[in-house]
Amino acid sequence: MEKIPILRMGHFLLVTIQVDLYDRLAVNLEADLVQMVNKTGARGVLIDISAVSIVDSFMGRIIGNIANMSKILDAETVVVGMQPAVAITLVELGLPLQGVFTALNVERGMELLRNRIDLDLNPEDDDDDAISDAD
Amino acid sequence: MMTTQLVTLTKDRMVVKLEQDVVPFRNRVKEHATKIGMGLVNQTKLITAASELSRNMLRYAGGGEVLIEVVSKGRENGIRLTFSDKGPGIEDIKKAMQDGYSTGKSLGLGLPGTKRLVSEFDIKSVPNQGTTVIILKWKNG
Amino acid sequence: MKADLVKTLQKKKKQILEIWMEKQLADAGLRDDLISNEELRIQSEELVQALVQSITEKNLGNVESSEFEPVYEILAGISLSRAKQGFSPRETGIYIFSLKDSLLQVIQEEMRDDPAAMYAETIRISKLVDSFGIATFETFIKGREEVIYRQTNEITEISTPVIRVWDGILALPIIGTLDSSRTQVVMENLLQEIVETGSSIAILDISGVPAVDSLVAQHLIKTVSATRLMGAECIISGIRPEIAQTVVHLGIDLSNITTKASLASALRHAFSQLHLEVRKKQKQQ
Incomplete structure (x- = not known):
């Protein structure tokens, strides 16, 4: 049976979906990913869907599930590289994936995760400090 | 004298019986949509709608048949898909078409969302006999 | 007796055209800025020609007859081109209805001695030309709609710059x-x-x-x-x-x-x- 590979990159897990997912494959991915988060203690999950041309409500729900499950295991999920046509369709379908972080590409996704996790480590840091740091 | 009527240009039939049939079926729809020059966004909407409906058919009726037609009306071309199954049917179509009915975790119907993705949507269902859903997506609509 | 009308029209083709042209050129609303007199004449002649050719005793009472197809086609062409050239619907309407005046004038002259026949034929011709008029409006509006459709597309394209x-x-x-x-x-x-x-x-x-x-x-x-x-x-x-x-x-x-x-x-x-x-x-x- 086909499997979607899950790569470990430091504190993060990276999943690149390259094929059109049929249901069984998506369900397996959900299970594998949650297992991996638990096993590796990963703090973040990146799901790259830049090669995916269709996300229907089933796929959307799987992504939502992964995010919620990871959250319980203390890892943030970022969906990266969504195609414009897919984004428009999801919104029209009424599935805006609330609660899932998004980024333009893997690099930005990593950056986002790093910021999120840093913030978690130093909760007293607020936005103003972040700006003065940048100066 | 000058009424514009819907004309069917080509017909194609496909059986969706297994989960693995969904991806080839989507590809077939995509082929037809590409052939008539449908834009990427409308294509994606149509295929997503097709995916939703074929999934419903699998889940609630154990599969069924889909008729893929290229249709034309006046200056517009489009794709019409007819999903017919011999499943248990839908008791209350009105309820199934309500937004929110679909968001339940177990009920994956998503009919109102699917309707928003296409230009025309029609559903007929007889309890214990089956359900027929017809969707139509115009090339530019 | 009745068969005369069709023959009369065929015989008087030239005269019909002349009267019609005269009426059009005399009209205060003549748009010689949009169409040259020469072009107008060619257009009108073509229409009269098609009309007298397709008209028969049998179809005269039946405006839906497929034998009038060539006339409707020419009318559609004229109407569409006029819509695009910027003629008002009124001007296009007057164009068709002045043809009716010319036809009626010829009938009146020819059937002066038989008022009953003249009356009957006048009604038949009126009905026929009225139907032409309606068809003209339909295509005229279609022509306009096409213009609107194209412009809408253009507007949507130019009005969303990123x-x-x-x-x-x-x-x-x-x-x-x-x-x-x-x-x-x-x-x-x-x-x-x-x-x-x-x-x-x-x-x-x-x-x-x-x-x-x-x-x-x-x-x-x-x-x-x-x-x-x-x-x-x-x-x-x-x-x-x-x-x-x-x-x-x-x-x-x-x-x-x-x-x-x-x-x-x-x-x-x-x-x-x-x-x-x-x-x-x-x-x-």
């Missing part, structure tokens, strides 16, 4: 009403540009949108949600006080969307999101 205001910041001023087909174009252009430029912030400026009702608000919310799914932030700017009022009165929830009064403040917000600072330069003494 501007790169800064590295990583896009702005999209929306001018005019935001309906669902326009929203689709706006979304597509914006999202495509986000991918191409790798921008993380998009500003949707609605100063040029005349009114925001719940439907327009919904379109805006959809655009913002789609932008978010791509991994970028969408700010809505250019919200006039009246719009803020209607939004609240209609009970539209925009709390999940970053809104700013002006494009300038949206830009300021974008800068701070990207940790950028715009400062006045110290004066050099």
Whole structure:
């Protein structure tokens, strides 16, 4: 049976979906990913869907599930590289994936995760400090 | 004298019986949509709608048949898909078409969302006999 | 007796055309700026020719007869070209109905001695030309609709420019009403540009949108949600006080969307999101 590979990159897990997912494959991915988060203690999950041309409500729900499950295991999920046509369709379908972080590409996704996790480590840091740091 | 009527240009039939049939079926729809020059966004909407409906058919009726037609009306071309199954049917179509009915975790119907993705949507269902859903997506609509 | 009419018309073809041309050229509303007299004559002659050729004793009472197809075709052609040339519907109508006058004039002259027949034939010819008139209007409107259709497409294309205001910041001023087909174009252009430029912030400026009702608000919310799914932030700017009022009165929830009064403040917000600072330069003494 086909499997979607899950790569470990430091504190993060990276999943690149390259094929059109049929249901069984998506369900397996959900299970594998949650297992991996638990096993590796990963703090973040990146799901790259830049090669995916269709996300229907089933796929959307799987992504939502992964995010919620990871959250319980203390890892943030970022969906990266969504195609414009897919984004428009999801919104029209009424599935805006609330609660899932998004980024333009893997690099930005990593950056986002790093910021999120840093913030978690130093909760007293607020936005103003972040700006003065940048100066 | 000058009424514009819907004309069917080509017909194609496909059986969706297994989960693995969904991806080839989507590809077939995509082929037809590409052939008539449908834009990427409308294509994606149509295929997503097709995916939703074929999934419903699998889940609630154990599969069924889909008729893929290229249709034309006046200056517009489009794709019409007819999903017919011999499943248990839908008791209350009105309820199934309500937004929110679909968001339940177990009920994956998503009919109102699917309707928003296409230009025309029609559903007929007889309890214990089956359900027929017809969707139509115009090339530019 | 009755068969005479068809023959008469065929015989008097030249005369009909002459009377018709005379009437058209004498009309105060003659648009010689839009069509030359020469062209008008060719057009009219073609129509008279087609008419007398397709008219028979049998079909005279039946305006739907397929034998009139060539006449309807010519009429459609004339009507479409006139719609595009900018003739008013009235002018095109007068064109067809002055043909009726000419036909009736010929009938009157020919059947002077038989008022009963003249009356019957007048009604039949009137009905026929009236039907031509209706067909002309139908195609005239169709021609106009085509013009509108083309212009609508052009407007949608030119009215949604996506501007790169800064590295990583896009702005999209929306001018005019935001309906669902326009929203689709706006979304597509914006999202495509986000991918191409790798921008993380998009500003949707609605100063040029005349009114925001719940439907327009919904379109805006959809655009913002789609932008978010791509991994970028969408700010809505250019919200006039009246719009803020209607939004609240209609009970539209925009709390999940970053809104700013002006494009300038949206830009300021974008800068701070990207940790950028715009400062006045110290004066050099």
